[in-house]
Amino acid sequence: MYTSILDINRLMTDGDIRRTPPLEDAPVSxxxxxxxxxxxxxxxxxxxxxxxxxxxxxxxxxxxxxxxVAPGDTVAAYVAVGDEPGGTAMLDALGDRGLRVLLPVVPPGPPTRLLWGEYRGEDALVHGRWDLLEPAESLGADAIGAARAILVPAIGADRSGGRLGRGAGYYDRTLTTADAPIIAVVYDDELVDRLPQADDDVPVDWVLTPGGGFIRTPHLTVNE
Structure with a gap:
């Protein structure tokens, strides 16, 4: 029977987070x-x-x-859903640096490449497909080509660049042709040594955790 790779007691509910050693490898099986x-x-x-x-x-x-990055440059990011790490504070911080922030817009139909729109503040976001918050105007799928860095949500990530998403494949389809470093954002305890990966899973170049900052992976090959 599968045994949890997370010790949930590591997550405190009184306003702080215990800093803990890295998790063990996720069982390959x-x-x-x-x-x-x-x-x-x-x-x-x-x-x-x-x-x-x-x-x-x-x-x-x-x-x-x-x-x-310099003021006026573009960074792609995401709107955190529920308890995903990030939140609009992360987006606003990018904007405070004078950066242009692109956010995903989910297209209709089966999973395909994400579309992108410009972030103009939390109040300008609208409810899109599946009630997800997104920019009101789409600039198309190719807009991500202007990004100097791409921040993506993840449920887990590993030190080799593996990323675990929600399983629909939108980001893997989108990031296949990415021309900028990809940064997966996770909680501290969601960075593990190894995750199972499929051949079509797109690796990330960096993993960002709140306690550890930016952790470089072996896959960093662009814009070094």
Missing amino acids: SSKNDIRADLLAARERMSPFVIAQVNAELAEWMYALPVP
Whole structure:
């Protein structure tokens, strides 16, 4: 029977996060769905206060991106859903640096490449497909080509560049032709040594955690 790779006692609910050693390798025989369910269950046990604290820490890391950027440059990011790490504080921090921020717009139909629109503040976001918040206007799928860095959500990530998403494949389809470093954003305990990966999974170049900052993976090959 599958054994959890997360010790949920590591997540405190009184307003702080215990800093813990890296997790053990995710068992190779365990399916992505098992690991995904385990990690999502741990997220559900996090208090709103802890999530807000994490988001504030991640926002601070936006002033230390591992990619050279200047005011007017473009960075692709995402709108955090539920207890995903990031939040609008991260987006606003990028904007405070004078960066143009692109956010995904989910197209109709079966999973395909994501479309992108410009972030103009939280109040300008609208409810799109599946009630997800997104920019009101889409600039198309190719708009991501202007990005100097691409911040993506993840449920888990590993030190080799593996990323565990929600399973629909939107990001893998989108990132196949990415021409900028990809940065997966996870909680501290969601960075593991190894995750099971399929041949069509797109690796990430960096992993960002609130406590550890930007961790470079062996896959960094562009815009070094």
